Amino acid sequence: MSNSYKLSDYLLDVVKYMGANDIFGVPGDYNLQFLDHITHRQDLKWTGNANELNASYMADGYAREKGFATFVTTFGVGELSAINGLAGSIAEHVPVLEIVGAPTNEVQNNGALVHHTFGDHDFNRFENAHRQLGIKSARLNKDDAVNQINDIAKYIYESKKPAYLILPTNLVEMEVNPSLKDKIADLFIPASHxxxxxxxxxxxAINNSHNPVIIMGHEVDRFNLFEDIKNFSAQNNIPVLDLGLGKGNIDESFANFVGTYNGEISDETINAYVENADTVILVGAKLTDSVTGGFTQQFAENNTIAISYDGASIYGKAVDGDYHFASVMEELSNTTLDLSLPAVKANDSNNSLNPSDAKLTQSFYDQAIANYLNENNTLVAEQGTSFFGLASQKLTKGAKFFGQPLWGSIGYAFPAALGNQIADKNRRVVLSTGEGSLQLTIQEFGLAFREQLHPVMFVIDNTGYTVERVIHGMHESYNDVPGLNYGAMPNAFGASDDQYDFIEASTEKELIDAIEKAKVETDKFVLIQVNMDMQDVPEQLAKTAIAFANQNK
Structure with missing residues (x-):
């Protein structure tokens, strides 16, 4: 490779500037030349995946820690394999860039019958599919490629949403002006509003209320608005709650944080804050079924002030004048209201556990995991028993949390957790997943051991798709899954014996012993199989399942 400056180099310099030090994906003949530009750099690392779907999940988990991620696929077969994961990133507002290596512009314009197409001369199908999903896209052309890259980069920076960029092979080695690198920072100068x-x-409007509460959603994390909400709440004694979609956005040891809200199925002490409020200040949130107890929230548009990336409204009426989400929150951060509210009395919950030889239950498990976490842990919960049981637990100071309750793609959590672990190896990821979910993306054990990652992974083995069982078909065979030997997995996927520890827990004491061992074994991948009864489900899942079942009637 020559020392001249190529379009690929510029694209990767932009990616690096935006915060991605690791690039995920799968090689294919339309992206191989571009991959050379990644692997020949000292400041970027290529981390190849078992398949493109896992790459998209892993990038999503990485972006939730770093604020941005990139993955690379090949045209057609690769991008369609990944599209589900990228769709999850747009649903949950996660800034991920997919770069697709594609046939030359000449081949595409001529409609040649090349591989990875439908053989129908139409090269627009896959880009159109992404556009249809609301994902910003660009197919680079030689006359405007730099401006197209800049446009995509600024869009991701400003919106914190994913985007999709097609890089034809004829542009990979296109010479561009080296001085462009010095202007990259100018792309990300915040506009004044x-x-x-x-x-x-x-x-x-808030001043005219009498008893407001703040409910936070996922956009608080995407736009780094934690401190703004803390300051506004602290100065004005306003209680703060979060939703499961957005949990972990704020330090839950914050004095004014009172719990995670999930509609009527939340604990009564948490519900009381919302029921007694005359105004709900909804910040960066989507009121989805999974995080509102199946749409049972105790407030409506006529007593809601909604502030989000897409706009703001007061009791159903859009605000006047220019609007910018982060700028408005910055103003609120420094605001002392005319209200005189009493100090917030947060709920002091006692989570002490006294383990016995009793068979392990979901309730004990959820509390034990919450107690295990420290300020250097990020808890990742697969949708299902893990998410619904753990989202209601209060996090210790500094601990983080995420799942995927809106998109809810089965198998997401394992690769997302690994991506999150790669993003910050100084934090230790704790993953809770079910054995049914794990089987969809289990191939990434190979990556975990190859990259020498040391998360703690709890696999709940309760003989199948428990979340589906409680919605419908408790004893139907379609909710069964094959029983796997999880203790054999590490060696089967390339681990040496000193790289991992496998522990099986079926009782309360065995789980606590496993957790204590995991705390000490920080230099290993700790895999803990947790055995529970088929019909043992978290209380909030049982209640939510009824709402889900009613929606499907």
Whole structure:
């Protein structure tokens, strides 16, 4: 490779500047030349995946820690394999860039019958599919490629949403001006926004309330608005709750944090804050069925002030004037209201456990996992028993949490957890997943051992798809899954004996012993098989399943 500056180099310099030090994906003949530009650099690492879907999940988990991620696929077969994961990133507002290596522009324009196509001369199908999903896309052309890259980069930076970029092979080695590298920082200078009118309208509305509460969603994390909410709440004694979609956005040891809200199925002490509020300040949130107890939230548009990336409204009416999400939140951060509210009395929950030789239950498991976490842990919960049981647990100071309750793609959590672990190896990821979910993406054990990752992984073995069982078909065969030998997995996927520890827990004491061992074995991948009864489900899942079942009637 020559020392001249190529379009690929510029694209990768932009990616690096945006915060991605690791690039995921799968090689294919349309992206191999581009991959050379990654592997020949000292400041970027290529981390190849077992398949493209796993790459998209892993990038999503990485971006939730780093604020941005990139993965690379080949045209057609590769990008369609990944599209489910990228769809999850747009559903849950995660900034991920997919780079697709594609046939030359000449081949595409001529409609040649090349491999990885439908053989129908149409090269627009796959890009159109992504556009149909609302994913910003660009097919680079030689006359405007740099501007197209810049446009995509600025979009991701400003919106925190995913995007899709097609890199034809004829542009990979295209010479560009080396001085472009010096101008990359200019792409990310924040624009100034005059939000005074919108801000004062929101402030006045809150001032006219008597008993407000704040409920946070996932966009608080994407736009780094934790401190703004903390400051606003602390200065004005406003209780703060989060939703499962957005949990872990704020330090849950914060004095004014009172719990994770999930509609009517939340604990009564948490519900009381919402029921007694005359105004709910909804920040960066989507009120989806999975995090509102099946749409049982105790507030409506006529007592909600909604502030989010897409706009703001006060009791159902859009605010006037220029609006910008982060700018409005920054203004609120420094605001002292005219209200005189009493100090928030947070719920002091006692999570002490007294383990016995009793058979392990979901309730004990959820509390034990919550107690295990420290400020250097990120808890990742697969949708199902793991998410519904753990999302209601209060996090210790500094601990983080995420799942995928809106998109809810089965198998997401394992690769997402590994991506999150790669993003920050100084934090230790704790993953809770079910054996049914794991079987969809189990191939990434190979990557975990190859990259010498040391997460703690709990696999709940309860003989099948328990979340589906409680919705419908408790004893139907379609909710069964094959029983696997998890203790054999590490060696089968290339681990040496000193790289991992496998522990099986079926009683309360065995789980606590396994957790204590995992705390000490920080230099190993700790895999813990947790055995529980088929019909043992978290209380919130049991209640939510009824709502899900009713939606499907």
């Amino acid at each position: 005059n939000v005074e009118k919108a801000f004062h309208e929101i402030k006045d």
